[in-house]
Amino acid sequence: MKDITKTEFEVLEALWEQSPASAQEIITRLNTKKTWHDKTVKTLLSRLVKKQAIDFEKQQRSYLYFPLFARDEYVIKESESLVSRLFKGRVAPLVAGFADSDALSKTDIDELKALIAKWEQDND
Amino acid sequence: MKDITKTEFEVLEALWEQSPASAQEIITRLNTKKTWHDKTVKTLLSRLVKKQAIDFEKQQRSYLYFPLFARDEYVIKESESLVSRLFKGRVAPLVAGFADSDALSKTDIDELKALIAKWEQDND
DNA sequence: CCCTTATGATTACAAGTGTAATCTAAATAC
DNA sequence: GTATTTAGATTACACTTGTAATCATAAGGG
Numbered sequence: 001m002k003d004i005t006k007t008e009f010e011v012l013e014a015l016w017e018q019s020p021a022s023a024q025e026i027i028t029r030l031n032t033k034k035t036w037h038d039k040t041v042k043t044l045l046s047r048l049v050k051k052q053a054i055d056f057e058k059q060q061r062s063y064l065y066f067p068l069f070a071r072d073e074y075v076i077k078e079s080e081s082l083v084s085r086l087f088k089g090r091v092a093p094l095v096a097g098f099a100d101s102d103a104l105s106k107t108d109i110d111e112l113k114a115l116i117a118k119w120e121q122d123n124d
Numbered sequence: 125m126k127d128i129t130k131t132e133f134e135v136l137e138a139l140w141e142q143s144p145a146s147a148q149e150i151i152t153r154l155n156t157k158k159t160w161h162d163k164t165v166k167t168l169l170s171r172l173v174k175k176q177a178i179d180f181e182k183q184q185r186s187y188l189y190f191p192l193f194a195r196d197e198y199v200i201k202e203s204e205s206l207v208s209r210l211f212k213g214r215v216a217p218l219v220a221g222f223a224d225s226d227a228l229s230k231t232d233i234d235e236l237k238a239l240i241a242k243w244e245q246d247n248d
Numbered sequence: 249c250c251c252t253t254a255t256g257a258t259t260a261c262a263a264g265t266g267t268a269a270t271c272t273a274a275a276t277a278c
Numbered sequence: 279g280t281a282t283t284t285a286g287a288t289t290a291c292a293c294t295t296g297t298a299a300t301c302a303t304a305a306g307g308g
Contacts, residue, residue: 005295009209023255039298042256047295061304062255075210076221082206083222085133086199091222092235097200098207098215099243106247109240111216116233116240119223123230129265147285163268166286171265185274186285 002051004074010034011044015054016071020064126175128198134158135168139178140195144188 004012014029015021021029023045027038045065048054056063080089087093095112098104128136138153139145145153151165169189172178180187204213211217219236222228 003294006209007296036296037298039300040296043296043298046257072221075218076225078206078210079218079221080225080227082202085130086202089227090232090235091219091228092232092239094199094203095215095219095236096239097196097203099239101200101204103204103213104215104243108214108216109243111214112219112236112240115216115220115223116236119228119233127264131266160266161268163270164266167266167268170287 001053001069004048004051004053008044008048008051008053011041011048012053012067012074013071015065015067019066020057021066022059022062022064024062026065125177125193128172128175128177132168132172132175132177135165135172136177136191136198137195139189139191143190144181145190146183146186146188148186150189 010030010033011026014026017029023038023042026045027036027041030036030041045054049056049065052068054065054067056065058064083089083091083094095104098108134154134157135150138150141153147162147166147169150169151160151162154160154165169178173180173189176192178189178191180189207213207215207218219228222232
């Protein structure tokens with residue numbers, strides 16, 4: 001699958017929020033956070049279709065769009081790609097970077113502990 | 125600082141490996157992993173200079189290039205940017221994604237435990 | 249039935265990117 | 279000292295991206 005750009009990703013986010021959705025619905029959702037012209041959103045929709053990130057079904061004259069993969073699927077792929085480029089594929093150094101730059105909260109720590117516990121339970 | 129592209133990043137990697145370095149040295153280092161023409165590497169060096177990611181000092185006729193920021197600095201910024209876009213700024217869900225897709229090793233777990241311990245020691 | 253409107257398709261266009269080739273001037277080889 | 283090599287500077291060129299405007303067409307308003 002071709003790379004999704006940052007602007008295209010924002011359109012995808014709107015679709016992951018709820019789909020299928022018409023271009024108008026998507027434009028409305030996006031307008032709460034972006035100032036894009038509706039023509040711009042439609043261009044991005046077309047490009048996402050061409051990249052096979054979304055598809056649509058014709059509903060009378062307009063289209064109902066929907067994503068072709070789940071958000072989770074996408075974000076994991078992106079994360080693994082970054083971790084592989086920047087940290088030789090290992091995630092701990094990334095977390096260490098967050099710790100060093102004081103970007104770790106107590107909540108993060110608690111969640112990390114929980115998922116470590118779960119991992120150990122699943123892998124013992 | 126302007127965005128560094130993936131190809132530019134590879135050139136930066138060669139410089140982080142050791143600097144300052146001449147264009148020739150950089151080309152040699154890169155040729156062990158890429159098949160870029162030397163003109164291509166020189167273009168990338170120029171673009172990195174223009175983006176103020178690297179600088180050089182003239183040494184007789186050729187230049188000795190060096191990075192203007194540390195690798196750590198860069199990778200943390202990139203990581204935070206991705207985590208902020210994809211995970212609302214919180215790193216634990218990213219790690220959870222790795223756990224779910226079986227991309228966590230025992231080593232990762234040990235390192236995570238160690239840095240959690242350190243965090244707790246620093247923040248009690 | 250014709251006119252306006254709304255939809256998607258097509259086109260636009262400058263800036264950035266990947267991937268070099270050509271130009272210019274200095275150094276080096278005879 | 280002229281010819282060649284070599285460094286960086288400049289130019290190239292197709293493709294992508296951000297950001298739309300225009301075109302074609304079908305549906306609905308009167």
